[in-house]
Amino acid sequence: MKIKRILSGMRPTGKLHIGHYVGALENWINLQNSGQYQNFHLIADYHVLTTGLDSSNIYNDSIEMLIDWLASGLDPNKSPMFRQSKIKEHTELHLIFSMLITTSRLERNPTLKDQVRDLNLENMSYGHLGYPVLQTADILLYKGEVVPVGEDQVPHIEISREIARKFNAQYGEVFIEPIPLLTKFSRLVGLDGNAKMSKSLGNSILLSDEKEIVKAKLKKAVTDPQKLRKGDPGRPEVCLVFSYHKKFNSEEINLIETDCKSGLLGCFDCKMKCVEKISSFLEPIIAKRKELESNMNYVLDVLSDGERKGKLEAEKTISDVRAKMGIG
Numbered sequence: 001m002k003i004k005r006i007l008s009g010m011r012p013t014g015k016l017h018i019g020h021y022v023g024a025l026e027n028w029i030n031l032q033n034s035g036q037y038q039n040f041h042l043i044a045d046y047h048v049l050t051t052g053l054d055s056s057n058i059y060n061d062s063i064e065m066l067i068d069w070l071a072s073g074l075d076p077n078k079s080p081m082f083r084q085s086k087i088k089e090h091t092e093l094h095l096i097f098s099m100l101i102t103t104s105r106l107e108r109n110p111t112l113k114d115q116v117r118d119l120n121l122e123n124m125s126y127g128h129l130g131y132p133v134l135q136t137a138d139i140l141l142y143k144g145e146v147v148p149v150g151e152d153q154v155p156h157i158e159i160s161r162e163i164a165r166k167f168n169a170q171y172g173e174v175f176i177e178p179i180p181l182l183t184k185f186s187r188l189v190g191l192d193g194n195a196k197m198s199k200s201l202g203n204s205i206l207l208s209d210e211k212e213i214v215k216a217k218l219k220k221a222v223t224d225p226q227k228l229r230k231g232d233p234g235r236p237e238v239c240l241v242f243s244y245h246k247k248f249n250s251e252e253i254n255l256i257e258t259d260c261k262s263g264l265l266g267c268f269d270c271k272m273k274c275v276e277k278i279s280s281f282l283e284p285i286i287a288k289r290k291e292l293e294s295n296m297n298y299v300l301d302v303l304s305d306g307e308r309k310g311k312l313e314a315e316k317t318i319s320d321v322r323a324k325m326g327i328g
C-alpha cells in the first residue's frame with residue numbers, strides 16, 4: 001500500500017489543553033503509529049500574527065507546544081516537526097498562491113466570518129484575509145494529501161483544493177488536492193459551558209495540569225443547572241462533565257448516565273471520578289514533559305532536525321513550481 005503524506009499544524013499558543021489533544025493531536029499520533037502515513041507537523045508561527053502583532057512570546061510558545069507534542073507521543077523519528085518561519089519557501093509559495101484566488105472567495109470563508117464576529121474584528125489585515133492561502137502553502141509545500149484537522153478548518157482545506165486545481169490547470173500538474181480528515185471528537189466543550197475549550201477564554205484544562213489543578217478547575221465546572229443537589233435527577237446530555245466522561249471514562253459511561261438520571265450520583269462525586277480519569281490520562285504526559293524540560297538540548301535538536309528535513313521537501317517543491325512556471 002502506498003504511504004500517504006500527512007501535513008497538519010497548529011498555531012503556537014503555548015502549553016496545549018486537552019481540547020487540542022482530543023481535537024487534533026491524538027489523531028496525528030494514531031495516524032503516525034498506523035504505519036500508513038508519513039506525517040509532517042508544522043508550528044504555524046507566522047499565522048499567529050494574523051490575530052495579534054505582539055511577537056514577543058512566539059518563540060517560547062512554539063517550544064512549549066513542541067514539548068506537549070513530544071510528551072503526548074509524536075515521535076520525531078517518524079514525524080518531522082518544524083517552524084513555518086524557519087523555512088522560507090512558505091513565504092514564496094504563499095505569494096504565488098495569492099495570485100490564484102480572488103479576494104471575494106477569501107471573504108466568503110465561513111471560518112473567517114466566525115472570527116470576525118468572535119473577536120470583534122473591524123479592520124482585518126491583508127494577511128489575515130489570506131490566512132487560508134498561507135495554510136495552503138503549508139500543506140502543498142510538503143505535498144500533503146491528508147490533513148487531519150478540526151471541523152472549523154474544513155473551509156480552509158476547500159480553499160487549498162481550489163488553489164491546487166488552479167495551479168495545476170494553469171502551469172501543469174504539481175499538486176495533489178488535499179483532503180481533510182476529521183476527528184471523532186473534533187471539539188471539547190469548555191469548563192464554563194462555552195462550545196469551545198480555549199486558552200484565551202480561560203476555560204481549559206492543560207495537558208500539563210497537575211491533579212490538584214484539574215480538581216480545582218473541575219470543581220468550578222458548570223453542570224446541569226436543574227440538578228441542585230444529589231438526589232435530583234440530572235440530564236447528562238446537557239452536562240459538560242458528562243461529555244468529558246464520554247471521552248476520558250468511556251468504560252463507565254453507561255453507569256454514570258443511569259446514576260445521574262436517577263439521582264443516585266451527585267455532581268461532586270461525578271466530578272471527582274472525572275478528575276481521577278483525566279489525571280490518570282495526563283500523568284504520563286506530565287512525566288514525559290518534565291523529562292523533556294530537563295533536557296532542552298534534545299528538544300532543540302528535534303526542532304533543528306525537523307527543520308532540516310522539512311527544508312529538503314520544501315526546496316524540491318519550490319523548484320518544481322519554478323520549473324513549471326518558467327520563472328527564476
Ligand code: TRP
Nearest residue numbers: 007008009010011044135138139
Ligand atoms: N489553521 C490551523 C489552526 O488554526 C493551523 C494551521 C496552519 C494548519 N497551517 C496549517 C493546519 C496547515 C493544517 C495544515 O488550527
